[in-house]
Amino acid sequence: MALTGIQIFKLLPKTNCKECGVPTCLAFAMNLAAGKAELSACPYVSEEAKAMLSEASAPPIRPLTVGSGENVVKIGGETVLFRHEKTFVNKPGIAILISDTSPEAEVNSRLKKFKELKYERVGLTLRPEMIAVKNESGDSQKFVSLINQVKSETDAALILISQKAECLAAGVKACADRVPLIYAATNGNSEALVSLAKENKCPLAVKADNLEALSQLSDKLTAAGLKDLVLDSGSRTVRKAFEDQVFIRRAALNQKNRSLGFPTITFPCEMTNDAMKEALIAATFIAKYAGIIVLSNFHGESLFPLLVERLNIYTDPQRPMMMQQGIYPIGNPGEDSPVLITTNFSLTYFIVSAEIEASRVSSWLLVMDTEGLSVLTAWAAGKFVGDAIGGFIKKSGITEKVKHRRVVIPGAVAAVSGDLEEELGKDWEVKIGPREAAHLTAYLKVGA
Numbered sequence: 001m002a003l004t005g006i007q008i009f010k011l012l013p014k015t016n017c018k019e020c021g022v023p024t025c026l027a028f029a030m031n032l033a034a035g036k037a038e039l040s041a042c043p044y045v046s047e048e049a050k051a052m053l054s055e056a057s058a059p060p061i062r063p064l065t066v067g068s069g070e071n072v073v074k075i076g077g078e079t080v081l082f083r084h085e086k087t088f089v090n091k092p093g094i095a096i097l098i099s100d101t102s103p104e105a106e107v108n109s110r111l112k113k114f115k116e117l118k119y120e121r122v123g124l125t126l127r128p129e130m131i132a133v134k135n136e137s138g139d140s141q142k143f144v145s146l147i148n149q150v151k152s153e154t155d156a157a158l159i160l161i162s163q164k165a166e167c168l169a170a171g172v173k174a175c176a177d178r179v180p181l182i183y184a185a186t187n188g189n190s191e192a193l194v195s196l197a198k199e200n201k202c203p204l205a206v207k208a209d210n211l212e213a214l215s216q217l218s219d220k221l222t223a224a225g226l227k228d229l230v231l232d233s234g235s236r237t238v239r240k241a242f243e244d245q246v247f248i249r250r251a252a253l254n255q256k257n258r259s260l261g262f263p264t265i266t267f268p269c270e271m272t273n274d275a276m277k278e279a280l281i282a283a284t285f286i287a288k289y290a291g292i293i294v295l296s297n298f299h300g301e302s303l304f305p306l307l308v309e310r311l312n313i314y315t316d317p318q319r320p321m322m323m324q325q326g327i328y329p330i331g332n333p334g335e336d337s338p339v340l341i342t343t344n345f346s347l348t349y350f351i352v353s354a355e356i357e358a359s360r361v362s363s364w365l366l367v368m369d370t371e372g373l374s375v376l377t378a379w380a381a382g383k384f385v386g387d388a389i390g391g392f393i394k395k396s397g398i399t400e401k402v403k404h405r406r407v408v409i410p411g412a413v414a415a416v417s418g419d420l421e422e423e424l425g426k427d428w429e430v431k432i433g434p435r436e437a438a439h440l441t442a443y444l445k446v447g448a
């Protein structure tokens with residue numbers, strides 16, 4: 001049975017040395033109990049305590065990684081059923097399928113899409129991370145040749161798919177340094193694939209025809225010493241696959257079912273031939289509860305919304321996306337350039353900064369910490385009001401960068417300016433910018 005935070009705390013060294021990344025042993029114990037930390041983060045736990053804690057403190061859904069270098073896909077590690085309870089932590093990897101029976105032009109086209117379909121949004125680069133290389137030919141040389149091409153042309157985290165253990169062995173040998181996911185152990189080949197996964201320290205997917213068989217196979221692999229498993233319940237209809245995702249998540253979290261306490265892999269590519277339906281199915285599994293989603297192909301018009309959905313679902317709902325407080329030069333501003341100020345809500349920052357960029361008027365943009373609230377919300381909450389803004393401007397260091405004393409506040413209410421002028425003194429001129437970002441360009445050109 002799982003231990004409580006206090007029970008775990010009693011077994012910790014209680015030195016509060018902070019080496020685990022949190023300020024106190026009690027905080028670490030609470031994180032362990034919630035499945036948000038790993039026991040190995042504390043170097044001072046006694047062997048006796050380790051033995052008692054390791055089972056109880058293991059996260060309900062084991063986190064694991066696929067890939068190496070900068071493009072490592074971490075999946076699993078989830079602790080809640082619903083995003084509003086806390087947050088989902090490790091976003092699902094999105095993969096494109098490439099077969100070793102596809103014509104060269106098709107392979108090249110898919111690799112090109114993998115490399116090029118990347119999108120900038122709220123300061124982040126949204127992109128797919130994985131390629132599922134499928135051995136449909138049954139020929140290990142063709143399989144290895146495709147793996148080598150994928151490996152040399154991309155940084156993708158790899159999924160190696162084959163029904164033949166010997167082809168998988170050849171494939172893993174070609175890319176073991178990339179730590180690929182081996183797909184998939186079944187009742188028929190599990191012994192060979194356990195050795196392959198163990199020898200190469202790779203995660204192993206487990207596939208069965210139903211949840212009961214999946215549970216038994218996962219127990220068998222765990223007993224053989226494998227820890228990093230990815231579950232495939234074998235369902236290929238949307239309804240059954242969706243039910244399985246929910247069942248697996250509930251069993252792991254609510255019933256502490258260790259046999260199903262692993263991330264999952266789903267195959268929308270095998271559930272329909274219609275690209276739009278496939279995107280909708282993938283959207284369903286982003287929300288509930290896939291660890292990896294394999295698509296038959298990438299299309300910009302459906303990949304982008306999937307990436308944005310994933311960003312939104314996996315953003316902590318209790319913490320707005322925020323920018324760091326500070327001075328952001330846009331373009332090449334000098335001592336006569338306009339000074340603008342806005343809040344640190346990411347979306348606000350990117351709307352305002354995009355407008356400034358579009359105006360081609362190099363400017364200084366001051367970003368004030370309002371705990372991630374937008375301009376009017378922060379004003380209503382008393383966090384972006386005249387005296388607070390004035391205090392921030394004075395401390396920001398902007399007066400060392402510009403000769404003038406004028407500041408523009410896009411989208412603020414006029415009521416801000418009175419207190420702000422009083423706080424800054426009569427040397428300063430305050431302009432309340434247009435509320436609609438689209439008008440800021442014209443305003444900057446003529447007004448700042």
Ligand code: SF4
Pocket residue numbers: 012013014015016017018019020021022023024025028041042043044045
């Ligand atoms: Fe306590 Fe261990 Fe964390 Fe140090 S590293 S604060 S001893 S839990």
